[in-house]
Amino acid sequence: MIVSETADKIKRMEIRGAGRIARAAAEALRDNALSSRAATTESFRMEMTQAADTLLATRPTAVSLPNAVHMVMAGIKKAFTVEEAKAGIVTRADEFVTSSQHAVERIAAFGSRHIRDGDTIMTHCNSEVALACIIAAHREGKEIEVFATEVRPRNQGLITIKTLNDAGIKTNFIVDSAVRSFISDIDLVVVGADAVTVNGAVVNKIGTSQVAHAAVEARVNVMVAAETYKFAPRTILGELIKIEERAGSEVLPDEIAKTLPNVTVRNPAFDVTPAEYVDLIVTEKGAIPPQMAYVIIRDYLGWEIGEFGDPLSGTGGLNGS
Amino acid sequence: MIVSETADKIKRMEIRGAGRIARAAAEALRDNALSSRAATTESFRMEMTQAADTLLATRPTAVSLPNAVHMVMAGIKKAFTVEEAKAGIVTRADEFVTSSQHAVERIAAFGSRHIRDGDTIMTHCNSEVALACIIAAHREGKEIEVFATEVRPRNQGLITIKTLNDAGIKTNFIVDSAVRSFISDIDLVVVGADAVTVNGAVVNKIGTSQVAHAAVEARVNVMVAAETYKFAPRTILGELIKIEERAGSEVLPDEIAKTLPNVTVRNPAFDVTPAEYVDLIVTEKGAIPPQMAYVIIRDYLGWEIGEFGDPLSGTGGLNGS
Amino acid sequence: MIVSETADKIKRMEIRGAGRIARAAAEALRDNALSSRAATTESFRMEMTQAADTLLATRPTAVSLPNAVHMVMAGIKKAFTVEEAKAGIVTRADEFVTSSQHAVERIAAFGSRHIRDGDTIMTHCNSEVALACIIAAHREGKEIEVFATEVRPRNQGLITIKTLNDAGIKTNFIVDSAVRSFISDIDLVVVGADAVTVNGAVVNKIGTSQVAHAAVEARVNVMVAAETYKFAPRTILGELIKIEERAGSEVLPDEIAKTLPNVTVRNPAFDVTPAEYVDLIVTEKGAIPPQMAYVIIRDYLGWEIGEFGDPLSGTGGLNGS
Amino acid sequence: MIVSETADKIKRMEIRGAGRIARAAAEALRDNALSSRAATTESFRMEMTQAADTLLATRPTAVSLPNAVHMVMAGIKKAFTVEEAKAGIVTRADEFVTSSQHAVERIAAFGSRHIRDGDTIMTHCNSEVALACIIAAHREGKEIEVFATEVRPRNQGLITIKTLNDAGIKTNFIVDSAVRSFISDIDLVVVGADAVTVNGAVVNKIGTSQVAHAAVEARVNVMVAAETYKFAPRTILGELIKIEERAGSEVLPDEIAKTLPNVTVRNPAFDVTPAEYVDLIVTEKGAIPPQMAYVIIRDYLGWEIGEFGDPLSGTGGLNGS
């Protein structure tokens, strides 16, 4: 698939989900490299940079996308010939795709070890990796029980309880307000992440920080499951994760809203759980404390401070644009 | 209205709301006294006790009902003649009704003083007295703004925002999960109470304790508005407030629920906010710290430990039954 | 029994335990009154005051003793004749004895209501009233389980587990260091008290404050069971409860200690749990928050600030001595 | 001295200090009663009420003044004749003056018992009663050491260290910023109060809440010394204590301030220490936990909710004005 097609599909949300977007971008770069007719490394580099920029522009706030592009583009760095550069791109793209595909399984394998026989687990929202940990524990024969929240306003909790029900796991369904009421029955909180910042804060579905706060009050451990490409490199530069605020109609139907002129709906999609409320982040590279986010970004995602461009000139970004 | 009629209406929920139930019971006892043809104080006392028992049996877990009945019945205590006894009942019934009717206004007057010009307030659920405090502050010309929650599963938040909208107060509407996200913008939390226990814990709509917990974390004060008849006398005896668990179908439609055999809906209607998360309880007798609940029960509601019956014999209750 | 005999037995520890000492003193005062041949109220008052002083001198640091003596002696206050004064003493002595005897049963009845079916309870040391609450809950048919500590250095835990074992209650025995390890399995901590101060602090067997501290960290409630005569009136005067430090040989045999010249054994018998770590104190007058200690001392024990003597003159004490 | 003279002196700050103001008002009312030529109780009552209003108007935000006036005026309540009314006023005025004069001594006697031999104490600002506790402990022969703060912007700490120096007490002088640095060396914090609210919050010199906050972090007890007339009755009505903001020139000389047009000096004179940061308030009526403020206001200061006037009519205040 050529880059522009992939870019289109990402933009139109035909390709979605942090993992799928990242893998599609890596594959598009690989295909672009293979089909390039550039004669010099310089022109090859320019072609690839252009392709990378096209992909990055589709979702300016996504975290997995720049991580994928950066990882693949690093394959070009030390190449002396076009052939070496192509090979570098292809190798790293394949590596990224494989590693991303295995990431969920590995996280499930690592994370399920933190779930003990007899545990009651609470989860919030509908995270593939968080559920994978829980289901893996169940498959290992551990007798577990889950409390899952409703997750207003989009009710992702319904998908979660269907998945758990189908896996044969005893599940309890509660409204988001009932978290603190049941937290004393809980042994472990397991949630996913949309992004992890350089100081270990976890950006996830609105309400996650309340779950974690209640857990900490009751001395219940909080485990976050997250692929390494969820770690947000630009937070090293002090950049803040932008919390998307979605349409008010998700919460209050427009026909009611328009009868209430003094009322505004506020509908942030995510909240931020501080690092000190998280006991462990389980990645495919192992379980780490949240404060290790910087090392993940630098050592596994391979970002170096210099690569971000010069913050002083007002420019920046992956490709110096 | 004769006692059996009132009792019926309370049972069938034609009369509802803690205040209305309490006042109706007081009035029924007064009418019963006035129409009594008892010749001796002894027979009058028996008649009245029977009436009181009938009323108490309609809602065994309500808190305002035994408080009202107890207050009115105390009028009989020191009477030597039937006339005196009747007069005692009537006087105390009238007093209770008047005091109950004024309670909301007085609480609004006291509570609004804790709201300062420019304050942003958060409220949860739909409490008449809590809203009365907020609206009183607005009427005093203070510029205020409110954050109101959705209050799943029965969405009482919708009624709250309509009331606030109609009062002309700038209001924000958020899902219950977003409380902690906005708490840093809040200056004061104002909520009502279904019951207050002897150690100052506040029983209120599910989610209240999460709001209070988030407030405490961010050093935001929490004010509870509650008429004194919300204070639960039998908690002095170590009795626990029973937390009602309502039908699961409020949260998950039955047609979905039956497709999910491993899933149970848990739907507690209330939660318990510990006294240390509450800064002040505003009653019609003044503003008090939650630890003063015992004094309210003893000195204003007039309960004495002996009146509860002998806990050792297994009996107990207001009328020795 | 005449006063001097009772005083001797208390001194020689033939009579011991806070309750038994208090009741013996009350009875001695009653007997003294009945056998008095005083002709005037003045001389009767003098006789009785002397008897009271004799009793108080036997255990200068006990808390139950001055409470009992004060309660009985109050019977003399408003008497105009010797007969009235005698009757006052006798009535109040009988009342105190009966009330004290029933106190444990009443506390058990109140306290057991806080224990729910299925609860796991932790207790520390060997408190008659705390165990009475637990056993009452068990007798009411609630399925409960207990964790009891060893209670070094005198191993009172052994008595506790024997009592629980004989009552047929599933019990776990742990060293004092293991409290925090098991606290997540606990639903309620139940302990007794040696004294309760005016600001609600609980003086109890060394280690109690560690148990409460671990409980608070894990959001586990802490219930203290204590007869009202455990409340220490003189703490209103700012007087501190003296923490007894016992012989080092309880911890380290003297033959070892003498080989270790640089080592000192420190062996305080009690520690102080701050009021904010205690959710409820269950007395025979009902369950109260710890901050209500002042009201218990003033309204139930009947102490008034004036009665303590003039702190400025350096005198003080019950009888102005 | 006639009432108008006293009122003038209070207004012109010739009479100042919470205690002196309160006593002067009591004496003025007494003198006014003695010199009255009223023929009927009704006219006497009117004269006295007018005098009380004159005094109250001198310092509308003071706390000790309404307490004193209220206490004295209560002497008129149950009088049937002018003579009885006069006697009532005189008796209560004398009682108030004596009790107020002895209050500091009694508080010192109670409070010094909380200071142990070898203790290091921290104090903030210059409170007569707080220092009285410290000096009493020193006089009892306890070896103590004090850390005193500078107390910007008016440097009251200088007066404190002179007093302590003259008493022969080893004293350390530190800037306000150094409190947390030295808190680990401290055994007890002792401060005064300008006002105590119904929920036990302590209003005192700016910085007090920081000292208490640092103390709580390090598990150091905080003792507040305060005469009962410092307890603010109208906070029962939800009334907030107004925090006075003083001239910016106390902090920044005007000649500098005027060169800095973008700079505003904020200079609040007091701050509010929440009840949970205070272990004990020592009054002349005994040591109490802060949550007992309500009982002090009701039982010792003698305020009843009805006396405040009807909050609903917008009126209120001591004399219904």
Next chain:
Amino acid sequence: MIVSETADKIKRMEIRGAGRIARAAAEALRDNALSSRAATTESFRMEMTQAADTLLATRPTAVSLPNAVHMVMAGIKKAFTVEEAKAGIVTRADEFVTSSQHAVERIAAFGSRHIRDGDTIMTHCNSEVALACIIAAHREGKEIEVFATEVRPRNQGLITIKTLNDAGIKTNFIVDSAVRSFISDIDLVVVGADAVTVNGAVVNKIGTSQVAHAAVEARVNVMVAAETYKFAPRTILGELIKIEERAGSEVLPDEIAKTLPNVTVRNPAFDVTPAEYVDLIVTEKGAIPPQMAYVIIRDYLGWEIGEFGDPLSGTGGLNGS
């Protein structure tokens, strides 16, 4: 000594103590390499792997053993010839042994710098490195005092106080329950570690987490002394440290236990202190915050995520078995 002999001695606990076991294993591998007659690197590698597996099997839950074996076996990695491989093993074995031997001294040198003249220190259990820090500080002429706990049920505190006594250090001996009572007198807590997990949690003798919890409450720093080979690499994989539960007879003699059929002794040997209760871990590689455990495991112990085998296949372990 040949590998099987060493393995036997470790199994039979003739060789014991984390450090001694680790060094014996390293030496056995070195001897095995030197005596090998393998002709190819492949056969040498197989021989060595077999030896390593034999050693690892002796103590499946020890932490120092796999660390030592892993460090030595890394010497084989980049070897092209048998000679190079042998040299690699020998060099790394010698390095490990030397470094391990010096570790205690280096930790004492680093750790003693955190002990100031005049400090009072609390320690729990009997840790060689923790005591080395304390004794080093004493030898440097700092005047220090120590509180040591009894450490039930095996009373290791007795060994600790003997060591401290012999070193001439002023020591206090307390029961485990008295930790919180004395914590206000303490300036620094110093303990050892049995294992440190990837998120900085410290596994140590039961009761350690209670000491740390009390310290944190009173703002007392907690320093853990631990050689780097105490850091548990497999916790990166989400593996939990297994807490050994020892025989109940250590706590309660069997002859008593059998008379108490409803009583179970629970006797966990260790507990887990969370990272946020630890201020510093002092290793022979320097002092680090607990969150740095991951870096120690990766950069000093040299573990890489790939080396643990494939968690997905169910295999894993050092040698891919």
Next chain:
Amino acid sequence: MIVSETADKIKRMEIRGAGRIARAAAEALRDNALSSRAATTESFRMEMTQAADTLLATRPTAVSLPNAVHMVMAGIKKAFTVEEAKAGIVTRADEFVTSSQHAVERIAAFGSRHIRDGDTIMTHCNSEVALACIIAAHREGKEIEVFATEVRPRNQGLITIKTLNDAGIKTNFIVDSAVRSFISDIDLVVVGADAVTVNGAVVNKIGTSQVAHAAVEARVNVMVAAETYKFAPRTILGELIKIEERAGSEVLPDEIAKTLPNVTVRNPAFDVTPAEYVDLIVTEKGAIPPQMAYVIIRDYLGWEIGEFGDPLSGTGGLNGS
């Protein structure tokens, strides 16, 4: 400038400020290298080491100085010829100077991203980098407001408010005691650092830890701005940062002090803010959580544990002296 001149100027405080000292030292080493006539690498190395020692001796407790010297001297390490060694020194000296000069700008660029439009910021003392972050945010058009403290005893707050005033930023000036009173109005605390220890503790102007403590209580984020050369490498060795105690006359004029023989002024210049009170440290290498200090010291400052010398021999220090 020759080394001895620079050393003199640093000693005489003609050159001062952590950054300027560091750069001057780097330049002096560069000039020394360029003017060297050493014929062998060995003699060159000796010359340079001597120069380094001269510079280090000027300020034994500074943190930036050894960092600068160490960074430049590393240029000599792998040189085989004198020319290579000289080039190594020159290159690294130039790099250090440039990087140091740009550090403030980069930190301002990173840090200002954490300041949002509409934020109210609190700062304490007069930190160049902290103010640079604030001013950068203002220049980016964000509407911000600042609260600045007085900073007794040397009133550095005056310089701060002048700088902010001149930058056109709305500023509030408060005494140090008023921090907690205003913290609820604050969105972000921004301070500088004199040193950062290996476990992320921040050493800064006395009072900083109180500001951070108040911020944490109110859930306000704390951002520290610090160049990497502020990180203290020797804290890895367990070395404590020495807190300078300055002349008492800064706080209390000597003529007053001498009249108060029992009073001692305590005047520590700095305090220590624990890592858990700091959300982020912004360095020129990016924003990091405080726990990453170890990685900064090792990976950016380039210190290795071996370089500090052998702690066991009592020696140590940069040059093995």
